[in-house]
Each structure stands twice: as C-alpha cells, then as structure tokens.
Amino acid sequence: MDNQAKIKAENINFFYGKAQALKDINLGMHANEVTAIIGPSGCGKSTFIRILNLMYELIPNARLSGRIFLDGENILGSNIDPVDIRKRVGMVFQKPNPFPKSIFENISYGLEVNGIRDKNFIEEKVIESLKKAALWGEVKGRLRDSALRLSGGQQQRLCIARCLAVEPEVILFDEPCASLDPISTGKIEELILELKKYYTIVIVTHNMQQAARVSDKTAFFLLGELVEIGNTKEMFTAPKDKKTEAYITGRFG
Amino acid sequence: MIRKLDQKIGFALLTGSMIATVLFLFAIIYFIAFKGAKVISWGFLTQGPTQGMTAGGVAPAIIGTFYLTSIAIIFSLPLGLACAVYLCEYSPKGFIVNIIRMSINNLAGVPSVVFGLFGLAVFVKFFKFGISMLSGGLSLGILVLPVIISASQEALLAVPHSIREASFALGATRWQTIKRVVIPTALPGILTGVILSIGRVAGETAPILFTAAAFYLKGYPRSIFSEVMALPYHIYALMTEGTHPEEQTAIAYGCCFILLLLVLLISFVAILIRQRQRSHSYG
Numbered sequence: 001m002d003n004q005a006k007i008k009a010e011n012i013n014f015f016y017g018k019a020q021a022l023k024d025i026n027l028g029m030h031a032n033e034v035t036a037i038i039g040p041s042g043c044g045k046s047t048f049i050r051i052l053n054l055m056y057e058l059i060p061n062a063r064l065s066g067r068i069f070l071d072g073e074n075i076l077g078s079n080i081d082p083v084d085i086r087k088r089v090g091m092v093f094q095k096p097n098p099f100p101k102s103i104f105e106n107i108s109y110g111l112e113v114n115g116i117r118d119k120n121f122i123e124e125k126v127i128e129s130l131k132k133a134a135l136w137g138e139v140k141g142r143l144r145d146s147a148l149r150l151s152g153g154q155q156q157r158l159c160i161a162r163c164l165a166v167e168p169e170v171i172l173f174d175e176p177c178a179s180l181d182p183i184s185t186g187k188i189e190e191l192i193l194e195l196k197k198y199y200t201i202v203i204v205t206h207n208m209q210q211a212a213r214v215s216d217k218t219a220f221f222l223l224g225e226l227v228e229i230g231n232t233k234e235m236f237t238a239p240k241d242k243k244t245e246a247y248i249t250g251r252f253g
Numbered sequence: 254m255i256r257k258l259d260q261k262i263g264f265a266l267l268t269g270s271m272i273a274t275v276l277f278l279f280a281i282i283y284f285i286a287f288k289g290a291k292v293i294s295w296g297f298l299t300q301g302p303t304q305g306m307t308a309g310g311v312a313p314a315i316i317g318t319f320y321l322t323s324i325a326i327i328f329s330l331p332l333g334l335a336c337a338v339y340l341c342e343y344s345p346k347g348f349i350v351n352i353i354r355m356s357i358n359n360l361a362g363v364p365s366v367v368f369g370l371f372g373l374a375v376f377v378k379f380f381k382f383g384i385s386m387l388s389g390g391l392s393l394g395i396l397v398l399p400v401i402i403s404a405s406q407e408a409l410l411a412v413p414h415s416i417r418e419a420s421f422a423l424g425a426t427r428w429q430t431i432k433r434v435v436i437p438t439a440l441p442g443i444l445t446g447v448i449l450s451i452g453r454v455a456g457e458t459a460p461i462l463f464t465a466a467a468f469y470l471k472g473y474p475r476s477i478f479s480e481v482m483a484l485p486y487h488i489y490a491l492m493t494e495g496t497h498p499e500e501q502t503a504i505a506y507g508c509c510f511i512l513l514l515l516v517l518l519i520s521f522v523a524i525l526i527r528q529r530q531r532s533h534s535y536g
Binding site: 055083087109159162163 | 419
C-alpha cells in the first residue's frame with residue numbers, strides 16, 4: 001500500500017459483538033484530496049470512519065484488530081490517547097448536532113476544552129472559523145444567539161466551523177448532507193472543495209452524484225468489504241469490479 | 254356512528270377528569286387562602302408566638318422552614334446529581350446498576366416517618382448533632398434524594414447522544430463533556446426535580462419530628478446546631494396540643510397559607526433560573 005497516505009487503515013477487522021462489520025480493510029487517504037466512501041446501508045462505511053477518529057471506542061461490545069496510521073504512527077497503539085487523536089481527526093456528523101449553546105460558544109468550546117484560555121485568540125479563531133465555513137456573513141452580529149435558531153444548513157456549517165476551530169489535519173464527513181435541502185447541500189459541497197486545499201477529507205455518502213462531484217478518489221464498500229478503490233472519474237466511467245458497476249448504475253443499494 | 258359516539262364519550266370522560274382535578278386544586282387553595290388570609294398581618298409574619306401560642310406571629314417557624322429546606326437542598330442536590338451522573342454516564346450497564354436504580358426508586362416510596370427515625374438514630378445520636386437544624390435538614394435531604402436522583406437521571410438520559418459525540422469528536426474528555434455539555438443541557442430537567450423537592454421538603458413533618466423541631470422557642474435559631482420551629486410541625490402542634498382550639502386553628506390555617514406561599518416563592522426562584530437556562534440554550 002502507498003506510504004504517502006496521510007491516514008491509512010491496515011488490515012482492519014471490526015466486530016459488533018459477534019457480527020463482523022468490517023473485513024480486512026486496507027485503505028489510504030491522501031492530503032489535499034477528497035476520498036468518498038460509497039456503498040449501500042449497513043456496508044460498514046460509517047463504522048469505518050468512526051474508527052479513523054477512534055470514536056468506535058464509545059460503542060459497547062466493539063472489538064477491533066488492525067492498525068491505523070496517522071502520519072505513519074499507529075494510533076491504535078496502547079500509548080495513544082484517543083482524546084489527542086480526535087483533535088487531529090475532526091468529524092462532521094450526519095445530522096447537524098450543534099450544542100444547545102450560543103453560536104459563539106459552539107465554536108469556542110473546542111478551543112476551551114483543549115486548554116486555550118486567551119480570550120482575544122478565541123474570539124479571532126471563532127470569526128476565522130465562521131469565515132472558513134462560509135457562515136460569517138449570515139451570523140455576524142448575532143453570535144450570542146442560540147445555535148438552535150439557525151436553519152439546518154446553517155447548523156451544519158456551524159458544525160463544520162466548530163470542527164475547523166480546533167485545527168484538525170483530517171476531517172471526516174459522515175453523510176453531511178443527508179438531512180439538508182439541495183441548496184444547503186450545494187453550499188456544503190462547495191465548502192468541501194474549498195477545504196480540500198488545506199485538509200485531508202473523507203466523506204461518507206449515499207449520494208453517488210455527490211461522490212462524483214466532490215471526490216478525487218472513491219472507495220466502494222459492500223457487506224463490510226472494500227470492493228474497489230480508485231480515481232473517482234475512472235470508477236464512475238469504467239469500474240473494474242462487476243459489483244461496483246452494478247451499484248453505481250443503480251442495480252441495487 | 255358508534256365510533257363517533259364512542260369518541261364523544263371518551264373525550265367527555267377526559268374533560269370531566271380534568272375539570273374535577275382542577276376543582277379540587279382550586280378548592281384547596283381557596284379554602285386555605287380564605288381561612289388563612291384572615292389571620293395574616295405584618296405582625297403575624299414578623300413576630301414570635303405569644304400567650305401560649307394563641308396570639309402573635311409565626312416568624313420563627315417561617316425562618317425555620319426556610320433554613321431546613323435550604324439545608325436539605327444544599328445537601329441533596331450535589332449528592333443526588335453526582336449519583337445520577339455516575340449511574341447514567343460512568344457506571345457500566347448491568348445487573349448491579351439495575352439493582353441500585355431499583356433501590357433508589359423504592360427509596361422514594363419509603364414512608365417519611367422512617368426517615369425521621371433514621372435521622373434520630375444517625376444524625377442526632379450517632380453523629381451527635383443533637384436535635385438540631387442540621388439533623389433535621391439532613392434527614393429531609395435524604396428523604397428527597399431519590400426525587401432528585403430520578404429527575405436528574407431522566408434529564409441526563411434525555412440529552413441526545415449526538416451532542417455527546419460532537420463533544421468527543423472535538424477532543425473533549427468524558428469529564429469535560431459531562432461538565433460542560435451534558436449537565437448544562439440537562440439543567441432545566443434537574444431544576445424541575447429541585448422544585449418538586451422543595452415542595453416536598455418544606456411540607457414534611459415526620460422527618461423533623463424527632464430530629465429538629467420544637468413546639469416553642471424564644472427567638473430565632475442561632476446556629477445549625479439549634480433546635481428550630483418549622484411551619485408544618487407548628488401546624489401539627491397547634492392542632493393537637495394546647496387548650497384554645499379556636500384561636501389555634503385560625504393560626505394553623507394562617508401557617509398553611511404561608512407555607513403554600515413560601516413553597517411558591519422558592520419554586521418561583523427555581524423556575525426563573527430554569528427559564529434563564531432554557532432561553533440561553535434554545536433562545
């Protein structure tokens with residue numbers, strides 16, 4: 001497998017109790033690229049990205065074997081604190097999940113829990129993150145309002161801003177547009193293409209067009225196995241595997 | 254047609270039950286306010302009892318109830334909340350935790366006089382706090398622990414898993430997540446438990462009967478180790494002891510009325526805090 005990958009999974013097997021959710025996954029994701037993970041429901045794609053930021057630890061009865069390398073270091077090693085990894089590998093969830101706090105506090109939270117106390121720095125960082133997430137124009141002047149008053153699309157961009165504030169290196173998107181309308185979806189996709197310049201991006205999506213629009217590489221998961229990984233263009237025009245072809249042409253899934 | 258008639262009867266029964274409940278409630282309030290308001294005066298609120306409890310005011314009992322309630326809540330809120338957080342957030346799910354939960358729920362059903370005897374044995378005798386405000390307040394605190402724990406547990410469980418995940422994903426530890434996201438989000442629910450507890454504590458007689466209450470004291474309690482007068486016990490004493498039932502009954506109704514107002518007042522403060530928190534969170 002390639003050694004230039006920013007974050008790389010090696011021989012990942014994952015079990016929920018006795019059910020095997022992932023089978024021997026090997027997959028590398030590169031900096032300044034968007035890697036899309038596609039596949040039918042229950043194929044293990046959400047589980048997979050939850051392993052990349054060690055969120056799988058919160059699942060009861062979870063069992064994992066294999067290695068995950070972040071910049072060449074195995075983050076599944078026993079000397080690694082998951083809390084430190086989650087700072088470096090951020091995540092945006094399927095449903096917008098802002099804290100029931102003000103817009104400002106939603107973003108400052110990540111900084112504060114990571115030990116930053118400097119008020120001026122926090123304020124600058126909040127504004128900077130909102131600008132990066134293309135939300136600043138819509139919320140400036142009402143940063144003290146509750147985040148729950150924003151629309152669904154705005155909330156999701158706030159969650160992206162919140163994630164950016166802690167300066168991650170990798171950002172995982174777990175079906176970020178699943179609950180959004182087409183216009184909000186368009187904004188998020190534009191944003192992902194912009195963020196690609198600075199981060200390593202992994203996006204799980206059900207939406208094949210979305211994968212085609214935003215990603216450089218696409219990985220196709222089926223029943224816990226990685227069927228195929230390749231350049232998005234090639235994958236959507238000339239898939240190597242019969243199963244991939246069947247899925248992207250809509251014959252199942 | 255039968256279906257529609259059926260529905261009409263159903264709704265009529267529901268409406269009737271609601272009206273009956275409201276009527277009872279208003280009858281109680283009206284009865285107490287009507288009978289109680291007659292004896293209420295500035296002197297009644299600010300002076301001590303005189304002439305063998307047949308005249309004067311009930312100020313020491315008001316102050317005593319206020320103190321006892323405060324001690325009970327100051328003791329039981331942190332303890333109960335911590336216990337609920339442990340049960341909801343830290344403890345592994347399993348047999349033992351279920352047993353603990355069940356025991357706590359059962360504790361809520363234990364008759365209050367049992368807590369009175371417990372307080373006598375433990376706080377008054379064993380810890381040697383004597384018959385005092387402290388012993389009474391702690392006995393009342395233990396009485397409402399299950400109420401506070403259950404309310405807090407429900408409030409904590411109602412915090413969506415998704416926002417805990419959001420916090421973890423930002424590199425927060427479990428404790429930071431609980432302290433800064435979960436508890437603030439659950440606070441309105443926790444305060445509801447506190448409001449219920451205040452009503453319960455302020456009105457309880459049995460737990461303070463052997464641990465704190467005195468029928469008559471000159472002046473106000475000086476420290477947490479003093480005996481106190483308290484409204485519910487004062488009412489009880491007025492109605493069961495003494496030789497001037499008529500005057501005493503009037504004063505007892507006055508006490509009831511003030512107890513009602515006191516609970517309303519304290520609850521109102523808690524409701525204000527809850528409202529502030531809610532509008533901050535949900536704006």
